[in-house]
Amino acid sequence: MEDQADNRSEVISENGSDQKQETREEMLSRHRKETSDLQNKEIALKKAAAKGSKAEQKAKKKQVDEEISQLSTKLKEKQAEELSSLGYSSTTDKQKGNLDNLVKAIAGVSVTNQTEQSKPRKSVKKREKRAQEEAAREQRIQEEQNNIVSDRMIENEKLEQKLEPLGYTINEIKPDGHCLYRAVEDQLALQSGGSSPYNFQELRQMVAAYMRNHVSEYLPFFLSENMADGESEDSLTERFENHCKEIESTAAWGGQLELGALTHCLKKPIMIFSGSFPDVEMGKEYKSGALNASIMLSYHKHAFGLGEHYNSVLPNSFQ
Structure with a gap:
């Protein structure tokens, strides 16, 4: 007792x-x-x-x-x-x-x-x-x-100082593990002038399917981040497939690999602003004028104790 x-x-x-x-x-x-x-x-x-x-x-x-x-x-x-x-x-x-x-x-x-x-x-x-x-x-x-x-x-102060001169502001996205896909959904809705053609769950399924269909492009990057000593290629391939399953069926957080897949799935460039790291633009090959505007996101390393986070970046006129 x-x-x-x-x-x-x-x-x-x-x-x-x-x-x-x-x-x-x-x-x-x-x-x-x-x-x-x-x-x-x-x-x-x-x-x-x-x-x-x-x-x-x-x-x-x-x-x-x-x-x-x-x-x-x-x-x-x-x-x-x-x-x-x-x-x-x-x-x-x-x-x-x-x-x-x-x-x-x-x-x-x-x-x-x-x-x-x-x-x-x-x-x-x-x-x-x-x-x-x-x-x-x-x-x-x-x-x-x-x-x-x-x-x-x-x-946040550094990010605000970066976005304000450009006429941009941040639209807060729910921090539930789906933030990357919800932020992209928000951007697609903004660009369409109505609802997004894909919801966050459909975007997850598209990313998983693309990575499976282009395994030779993504597996080396996945191995560099996940390979353990003495682990066979077969077991790593199985882990890659499990990773794809997590993308499409769980709230697994999205990162650089998933961002790259999104640019190819949507055939749109993605611009990521950050207050902690240099800005990154992905999918530059898809830039083709105003008809294919960039998806604009903000990356927050210190947003929440629960993990890293993505938000949607909007022109001030849409606030």
């Missing part, structure tokens, strides 16, 4: 009066959901701010950034306080000691009792060893969450 109690953390609610018992896994899961909810709120606020004159949009965007920054700071402080109940603290000078405490908390070992024993039991040492990797991982996640807001703001 003591081990079970030690493996739980006591979370104090914001009003300071109510208390409830919450396991470490439940706490970390809740933290991730809180972060995701804040990111969704940011998207909703930015969409609502993208109305009115250019000056009004700029003022609203600044208010949104300030509000999200304040909410993010409060959330990080609250989560850090809750994590401290597991023995974790982000203070740099005490990092090693705090990591040791977090290991003990994850392993279900009382930090106080441990210091009172001259020789820890073998079972305790074994549990601490098993917890070491997990503790380091949780600490890394927390540090990344602490950094992501500032990184995102810097990236």
Whole structure:
């Protein structure tokens, strides 16, 4: 019973009066959901701010950034306080000691009792060893969450400085793993003046079919990213086929290989703007004047803690 109690953390609610018992896994899961909810709120606020004159949009965007920054700071402080109940603290000078405490908390070992024993039991040492990797991982996640807001703001500022002189703005796309295909769908709808000829799921199926039909072109690039020592070509070919299946039937995130396939499927150039990397234009061979306008996307490395992200880039006149 003591081990079970030690493996739980006591979370104090914001009003300071109510208390409830919450396991470490439940706490970390809740933290991730809180972060995701804040990111969704940011998207909703930015969409609502993208109305009115250019000056009004700029003022609203600044208010949104300030509000999200304040909410993010409060959330990080609250989560850090809750994590401290597991023995974790982000203070740099005490990092090693705090990591040791977090290991003990994850392993279900009382930090106080441990210091009172001259020789820890073998079972305790074994549990601490098993917890070491997990503790380091949780600490890394927390540090990344602490950094992501500032990184995102810097990236967004650089991207805005790049797009504003061109008369472009960003249309936020839902961060659900389909963002690349949804952003392309949004661009196709813009170019058609109505609905897109293909929805995001159809675009996924087109990409998977194209890559299967041109396996000799895509397999070398796939191998360079996925090849492991001692792995046979047959097993890699099977993994490539599994990758194609994931493209067409799951929410697997799209990257450079899928972007290249999209240019050929649609026979359109694709321009990718970024605040973290140089801009990239793919499918230049399909440029043929105004009748074949480029699909314009923005790539965000620090958009969300859940992963990298793509948005659709629109002329200001369409906002």
